[in-house]
Amino acid sequence: MTVKTFRAMLVEEIEGAKFVRKITHRSLDDLPEGEVLVRVHYSSLNYKDGLSATGHRGVTKNYPHTPGIDAAGVVEDSLGHAFNPGDEVIVTSYDLGMNTPGGFGQYIRVPAAWVVPLPDNLSLKESMAYGSAGLTAGFCLLKLQDRGITPDLGEILVTGATGGVGSFALAMLAQSGYQVVAVTGKMNEKQFLIDLGATEVISRSEATDTTGKPLLKGRWAGVVDSVGGEILSTAIRSTKLHGAVTCCGNVASPDLHINVYPFILRGISLVGIDSQSCPMSIRQRTWKKIATEWKLPDLSRQTSLCSLEELDREIDRILAGKQKGRVIVDLDR
Numbered sequence: 001m002t003v004k005t006f007r008a009m010l011v012e013e014i015e016g017a018k019f020v021r022k023i024t025h026r027s028l029d030d031l032p033e034g035e036v037l038v039r040v041h042y043s044s045l046n047y048k049d050g051l052s053a054t055g056h057r058g059v060t061k062n063y064p065h066t067p068g069i070d071a072a073g074v075v076e077d078s079l080g081h082a083f084n085p086g087d088e089v090i091v092t093s094y095d096l097g098m099n100t101p102g103g104f105g106q107y108i109r110v111p112a113a114w115v116v117p118l119p120d121n122l123s124l125k126e127s128m129a130y131g132s133a134g135l136t137a138g139f140c141l142l143k144l145q146d147r148g149i150t151p152d153l154g155e156i157l158v159t160g161a162t163g164g165v166g167s168f169a170l171a172m173l174a175q176s177g178y179q180v181v182a183v184t185g186k187m188n189e190k191q192f193l194i195d196l197g198a199t200e201v202i203s204r205s206e207a208t209d210t211t212g213k214p215l216l217k218g219r220w221a222g223v224v225d226s227v228g229g230e231i232l233s234t235a236i237r238s239t240k241l242h243g244a245v246t247c248c249g250n251v252a253s254p255d256l257h258i259n260v261y262p263f264i265l266r267g268i269s270l271v272g273i274d275s276q277s278c279p280m281s282i283r284q285r286t287w288k289k290i291a292t293e294w295k296l297p298d299l300s301r302q303t304s305l306c307s308l309e310e311l312d313r314e315i316d317r318i319l320a321g322k323q324k325g326r327v328i329v330d331l332d333r
């Protein structure tokens with residue numbers, strides 16, 4: 001039977017544009033209209049959640065608010081025929097956790113169009129090990145493959161490699177037979193990256209060229225970038241003829257200092273990734289691949305588990321660029 005109140009993180013604005021986070025009880029009446037009510041069992045922490053949890057208006061306009069762009073759980077109530085009570089489902093991105101109360105609460109209510117049936121061969125907890133970061137890494141891999149970047153063409157560069165998107169991109173590429181070079185700011189985590197499948201680990205300074213040359217020696221067949229800025233600029237200028245570079249994040253910088261030469265002299269593709277608006281057909285195709293050919297044998301290597309109460313300190317860590325792998329939030333603890 002559906003409960004009337006549930007536990008959730010609430011971010012509130014106090015005077016002076018300061019934001020505070022607390023774990024509190026919310027009512028189902030606090031949730032918006034929507035076709036599907038889901039009892040959330042697991043969520044996960046993404047960089048965007050850190051921004052929402054600290055009052056970043058580019059992510060969340062109105063407070064008080066419950067962040068959490070990822071949720072996995074069981075349908076408790078559903079209007080229409082798309083889902084039935086008891087169905088196991090995943091909800092990621094769209095507006096979840098941005099301006100719609102998100103997965104850092106034990107219940108969400110969302111449109112049926114946002115809901116993905118949990119694929120066979122994946123548990124709710126495993127789905128949140130991947131979450132938006134793993135799904136985005138999957139979109140990047142799919143885009144490289146769609147552009148004909150096969151393992152025999154050479155090395156793939158992955159930036160932000162210890163982070164959520166980076167660590168899953170690295171592991172899924174390695175599992176698919178690619179040689180992967182990892183860029184990290186945490187050289188003390190070199191062994192972690194090698195265990196995930198990196199053939200070489202380089203520092204951010206090695207991956208950053210400041211000479212301003214429009215083209216550098218071509219090394220990469222493909223790139224998965226989640227940091228932007230000078231590292232992305234260097235990666236594009238170091239990509240080989242007809243290579244492809246996916247771009248999804250801006251933790252280093254939203255700026256990109258390049259000119260047109262990599263595109264008109266080497267035929268390189270710069271491919272944007274926006275998981276939030278990704279069509280449902282591609283979303284479902286990617287989840288299926290994650291549950292089968294890209295499924296990683298040991299997710300415990302790159303995930304840790306926390307409760308709602310422990311989430312506060314993890315939010316500070318991800319915003320400081322200190323996250324390693326993925327943090328799964330267990331809403332039942």
Ligand SMILES: NC(=O)c1ccc[n+]([C@@H]2O[C@H](COP(=O)([O-])OP(=O)(O)OC[C@H]3O[C@@H](n4cnc5c(N)ncnc54)[C@H](OP(=O)(O)O)[C@@H]3O)[C@@H](O)[C@H]2O)c1
Binds near residue numbers: 204276
């Ligand atoms: N477009 C989309 O659809 C989409 C989807 C998901 C995420 N994103 C974006 O992708 C980015 C990464 O997300 P995430 O969840 O993977 O975050 P994350 O877990 O915090 O990982 C980001 C990683 O980037 C590296 N990094 C941090 N600060 C840096 C800096 N100043 N310069 C260079 N590298 C730095 C760190 O790895 P190392 O220490 O190993 O270098 C860090 O662990 C964010 O901007 C996020 O908003 C976009």
